[in-house]
Amino acid sequence: MVKVIEGSPAKMGFRMPAEWEPHEQCWMGWPARPDNWREHAGPAQEIFARAAIAISKFEPVTLCASAEQYPNVYKLMQHQRNIRVVEMSMNDSWFRDMGPTFITRKGGPDSEQTIAGIDWQFNAWGGIYDDWSLDSDVAKKIVEIERIPRFPHKMILEGGSIHVDGEGTCITTEECLLNPNRNPNMTKLEIENELKEFLGVTKVIWIPRGLHGDEDTNGHVDNLCCFIKPGVVLLSWTDDEKDPQYERSVEALSTLSQSVDARGRKIEVVKIHVPRPLYMTEEEAGGVVSTEHAVPREPGTRLAASYVNFYIANGGIIAPAFGDKWDKEAREVLRKAFPDHEVVMVEGAREIVLGGGNIHCITQQQPVRPS
Amino acid sequence: MVKVIEGSPAKMGFRMPAEWEPHEQCWMGWPARPDNWREHAGPAQEIFARAAIAISKFEPVTLCASAEQYPNVYKLMQHQRNIRVVEMSMNDSWFRDMGPTFITRKGGPDSEQTIAGIDWQFNAWGGIYDDWSLDSDVAKKIVEIERIPRFPHKMILEGGSIHVDGEGTCITTEECLLNPNRNPNMTKLEIENELKEFLGVTKVIWIPRGLHGDEDTNGHVDNLCCFIKPGVVLLSWTDDEKDPQYERSVEALSTLSQSVDARGRKIEVVKIHVPRPLYMTEEEAGGVVSTEHAVPREPGTRLAASYVNFYIANGGIIAPAFGDKWDKEAREVLRKAFPDHEVVMVEGAREIVLGGGNIHCITQQQPVRPS
Numbered sequence: 001m002v003k004v005i006e007g008s009p010a011k012m013g014f015r016m017p018a019e020w021e022p023h024e025q026c027w028m029g030w031p032a033r034p035d036n037w038r039e040h041a042g043p044a045q046e047i048f049a050r051a052a053i054a055i056s057k058f059e060p061v062t063l064c065a066s067a068e069q070y071p072n073v074y075k076l077m078q079h080q081r082n083i084r085v086v087e088m089s090m091n092d093s094w095f096r097d098m099g100p101t102f103i104t105r106k107g108g109p110d111s112e113q114t115i116a117g118i119d120w121q122f123n124a125w126g127g128i129y130d131d132w133s134l135d136s137d138v139a140k141k142i143v144e145i146e147r148i149p150r151f152p153h154k155m156i157l158e159g160g161s162i163h164v165d166g167e168g169t170c171i172t173t174e175e176c177l178l179n180p181n182r183n184p185n186m187t188k189l190e191i192e193n194e195l196k197e198f199l200g201v202t203k204v205i206w207i208p209r210g211l212h213g214d215e216d217t218n219g220h221v222d223n224l225c226c227f228i229k230p231g232v233v234l235l236s237w238t239d240d241e242k243d244p245q246y247e248r249s250v251e252a253l254s255t256l257s258q259s260v261d262a263r264g265r266k267i268e269v270v271k272i273h274v275p276r277p278l279y280m281t282e283e284e285a286g287g288v289v290s291t292e293h294a295v296p297r298e299p300g301t302r303l304a305a306s307y308v309n310f311y312i313a314n315g316g317i318i319a320p321a322f323g324d325k326w327d328k329e330a331r332e333v334l335r336k337a338f339p340d341h342e343v344v345m346v347e348g349a350r351e352i353v354l355g356g357g358n359i360h361c362i363t364q365q366q367p368v369r370p371s
Numbered sequence: 372m373v374k375v376i377e378g379s380p381a382k383m384g385f386r387m388p389a390e391w392e393p394h395e396q397c398w399m400g401w402p403a404r405p406d407n408w409r410e411h412a413g414p415a416q417e418i419f420a421r422a423a424i425a426i427s428k429f430e431p432v433t434l435c436a437s438a439e440q441y442p443n444v445y446k447l448m449q450h451q452r453n454i455r456v457v458e459m460s461m462n463d464s465w466f467r468d469m470g471p472t473f474i475t476r477k478g479g480p481d482s483e484q485t486i487a488g489i490d491w492q493f494n495a496w497g498g499i500y501d502d503w504s505l506d507s508d509v510a511k512k513i514v515e516i517e518r519i520p521r522f523p524h525k526m527i528l529e530g531g532s533i534h535v536d537g538e539g540t541c542i543t544t545e546e547c548l549l550n551p552n553r554n555p556n557m558t559k560l561e562i563e564n565e566l567k568e569f570l571g572v573t574k575v576i577w578i579p580r581g582l583h584g585d586e587d588t589n590g591h592v593d594n595l596c597c598f599i600k601p602g603v604v605l606l607s608w609t610d611d612e613k614d615p616q617y618e619r620s621v622e623a624l625s626t627l628s629q630s631v632d633a634r635g636r637k638i639e640v641v642k643i644h645v646p647r648p649l650y651m652t653e654e655e656a657g658g659v660v661s662t663e664h665a666v667p668r669e670p671g672t673r674l675a676a677s678y679v680n681f682y683i684a685n686g687g688i689i690a691p692a693f694g695d696k697w698d699k700e701a702r703e704v705l706r707k708a709f710p711d712h713e714v715v716m717v718e719g720a721r722e723i724v725l726g727g728g729n730i731h732c733i734t735q736q737q738p739v740r741p742s
Contacts, residue, residue: 001452060518067438067460067505074511081372084515087459089438134438140445144455145516147431 005116005149008197013105014116015200017367018166018227019312020338023059026313027142027364028052029093030065030073035294036092036129037355038287047351048093049076051311051318051359054344056082058313062145064088064095064138088141089134091124094357096222097158098122099364100139100150103200106370115369117143118198119150120157125217126181128356129294146366155194156182160220160361162195165230168262170201175209175219182218203262207252211236211274212245214304216295216356223309223358224252228270228337231261236306237271245274272333275324278303284354297354305350309358310334312365317341320349320358376487376520379568384476385487386571389537389598390683391709393739394430397684398513399423400464400733401436401444406665407463407500408726409658418722419464420447422682422689422730425715427453429684433516435459435466435509459512460505462495465728467593468529469493470735471510471521474571477741486740488514489569490521491528496588497552499727500665517737526565527553531591531732533566536601539633541572546580546590553589574633578623582607582645583616585675587666587727594680594729595623599641599708602632607677608642616645643704646695649674655725668725676721680729681705683736688712691720691729 005012030048031037037044052061061083065073074085090098100117107114119139124132143150161176176182177191186194192204210219217223225235233256238245249271256267285299307330310319317338321327327345334343352358376383401419402408408415423432432454436444445456461469471488478485490510495503514521532547547553548562557565563575581590588594596606604627609616620642627638656670678701681690688709692698698716705714723729 003449003452070460070508070512074515078374081374084518086516087512089441089458137441137445141441141458144445145457147455 001113001147002149005151009103009116009118009151010197010200014103015105015166016101016103016164018164019365020229021166022368023314023365024368025060025062025366026055026311027095027099027366028061028063028362029088029090029095029098029138030063030069031093031355032066032069033092033294034289035291036288038284043351044355047346047348048362050348051346051362052083053080054318054346055311055313055316055363056080058316060084062086064090066090086145088138090138091129091132091135094160094361095138095364096160096357096361097125098135098138099159100143101159101199102365102367103198104367104370113149114371115367116149116151118153119143120153121155122158123156123182125158126179128216131293151198153194153198155186155191158217158220159364160217160222160357162199163221163226164199164201165227165261167230168202169205169230170195170199170203171205171207171221171225171227171233173207173210173219173221173224176217176221179218201262205256205259205261205267207255209248209251211304211306212243212248213302222360223304223306224248225256226308230263231265232268232270234270234272234308234333234337236274236308238274243277270333270337272307272330273326274306275322275326278305278322278324278350278353280354303350303353305353306358307334309360311359311363312338312341315341317343318359319343319345320352321345321347322350323347372484372518373520376522380474380487380489380522381568381571385474386476386537387472387474387535388738389535390736391600392537394685394736395739396431396433396737397426397682398466398470398735398737399432399434400459400461400466400469400509401434401440402464402726403437403440404463404665405660406662407659409655414722415726418717418719419733421719422717422733423454424451425689425717426682426684426687426734427451429687431455433457435461437461457516459509461509462500462503462506465531465732466509466735467531467732468496469506469509470530471514472530472570473736473738474569475738475741484520485742486738487520487522489524490514491524492526493529494527494553496529497550499587502664522569524565524569526557526562529588529591530735531588531593531728533570534592534597535570535572536598536632538601539573540576540601541566541570541574542576542578542592542596542598542604544578544581544590544592544595547588547592550589572633576627576630576632576638578626580619580622582675582677583614583619584673587675591732593731594675594677595619596627597679601634602636603639603641605641605643605679605704605708607645607679609645614648641704641708643678643701644697645677646693646697649676649693649695649721649724651725674721674724676724677729678705680731682730682734683709683712686712688714689730690714690716691723692716692718693721694718
């Protein structure tokens with residue numbers, strides 16, 4: 001096997017499968033840094049573990065932990081039959097963004113390799129902490145463990161900033177991809193072309209802005225909306241016109257409704273209400289160790305909480321619950337959106353939001369290798 | 372999959388396959404500690420790399436390296452198609468001794484799991500360095516990566532202290548297994564019973580002593596002799612009656628010649644001459660950083676060098692060469708012993724001996740999982 005492949009994956013027949021296509025496994029990291037996760041990450045670890053165990057009921061999980069954390073995590077997971085714990089260094093634990101973007105192609109005489117991983121550049125979302133050297137190796141280490149070849153890329157991109165329908169369409173946000181802290185020397189057209197060449201898509205739909213309050217990621221699309229099937233997008237919504245989220249949701253609705261996908265379908269939008277505005281408490285902010293190495297966490301900050309930041313496992317939807325009055329409706333919307341999946345709501349997901357993301361952000365699916 | 376299995380592997384139908392049975396891959400570590408490997412392990416790393424590359428021509432290799440070493444090792448191996456580099460912490464790099472002992476059984480209605488790993492206790496050969504906490508987790512981490520269940524064991528044992536013929540016979544040395552720095556509270560009979568229950572053997576042949584000068588391991592059998600096929604043992608030999616090795620080789624010859632194996636075969640012995648006496652030079656010893664954490668390396672120490680410390684890969688024999696006049700004969704003996712294997716001699720293996728072992732000591736075969 002060649003370990004590193006140069007060139008255009010699309011031209012070699014690769015494409016990024018939709019998240020609902022069959023997975024071989026799910027990759028996750030393990031949170032630990034005390035300057036991002038309160039109380040030395042204890043509460044976050046509990047929720048990460050809960051998410052991993054929930055996913056493992058549907059597909060194998062690989063949970064990566066630093067050398068220091070390994071013994072704890074192994075012990076915690078030693079009776080979890082479908083979770084393996086693998087040692088891996090990291091600066092933080094957002095495998096959606098640091099992990100490889102897996103792409104696949106059908107096997108054939110000219111395509112011995114049917115799966116590969118795109119290894120984008122990573123700069124900690126424009127640098128919300130000052131050292132991401134270990135995070136930068138995560139994608140490489142993952143594909144190496146799987147003996148899967150790697151397409152290195154020069155562009156900075158996080159997995160959470162893109163969604164695909166598996167049929168040629170990508171959705172993303174201008175707020176993130178065109179942010180000067182990512183690829184200031186690339187034009188929108190150049191970025192779009194790279195997405196097409198690497199994800200195997202022919203159409204990119206640009207939504208102006210992401211979720212209100214999602215400043216850590218500069219508006220990742222995966223916190224605002226996602227495909228539930230080709231042609232249909234689930235969009236975070238609020239009916240509260242006074243909520244700054246309202247304007248953003250209306251804007252996205254407008255963009256999506258006026259778009260057609262790669263196959264010429266008009267995009268249909270399904271709304272899912274965001275939880276009521278949530279804010280970081282004094283106690284929560286106070287539990288984060290303040291250092292010069294990471295952006296501070298301030299009490300009163302609006303939390304970027306939404307229900308679309310879920311993970312689609314093989315036959316399961318692993319979605320965040322916030323103990324909010326909208327939780328119940330969210331579950332119903334997800335049930336209708338995914339009638340063939342079992343919806344599992346993970347209580348306590350607020351803990352992940354405090355660190356800057358949610359269940360989709362901490363997971364990375366590895367699709368089944370086509371034969 | 373159950374991760375941890377209690378009970379007797381032999382009673383569950385498991386046995387340790389002979390090293391010449393088909394492998395799925397070979398596991399190796401990466402040397403780094405400057406208080407054991409001279410010149411901050413640079414020369415040793417070169418030879419480990421050479422051995423890994425040689426093995427990878429015959430079977431996949433997994434090369435494990437600490438977080439600190441990972442970037443170097445990845446770069447070094449990035450064009451080696453059959454070598455994957457995996458992050459793993461370790462105190463030193465002797466995967467024969469720290470790794471799991473893989474055992475297999477035929478698949479059947481009551482045996483979903485056809486492979487498992489024995490996770491012996493490890494105490495750095497009675498404590499030649501003072502902290503082996505990371506080494507102790509290596510076996511666990513390896514089986515976890517492979518999603519293979521683990522039989523934890525309470526007895527201290529290193530993989531290099533046993534050899535099996537795959538047909539019910541184990542050879543070992545009293546010098547090592549009965550050394551009070553290993554399992555002082557166990558009798559010889561108790562140790563033998565554990566070998567039988569865990570390796571699936573019915574006969575243990577006890578050779579009194581290992582190779583002269585092999586004080587680090589207290590006379591591991593894998594530096595003195597090995598099976599080349601059932602019923603036939605290859606024994607390190609010298610014709611020089613003044614060499615202290617002579618007495619040990621004669622002693623082993625006597626023991627082996629008077630033994631019958633598990634199938635009732637009289638053991639046949641094939642001799643392979645050791646290299647001429649080799650001693651650690653002033654320069655070599657001087658290159659090792661002296662610390663309070665590891666036994667010192669003294670100039671003038673007799674090196675425990677022998678040709679039987681080789682690795683049997685799928686169709687290949689990866690054996691040490693010392694630049695000695697006996698190298699050529701060793702190659703011929705190995706060719707005759709393994710007519711269906713290609714013999715590859717690794718030049719510069721003296722470097723591994725300086726650290727306390729050789730090619731067999733730094734490798735661990737993972738057998739193919741029976742279907």
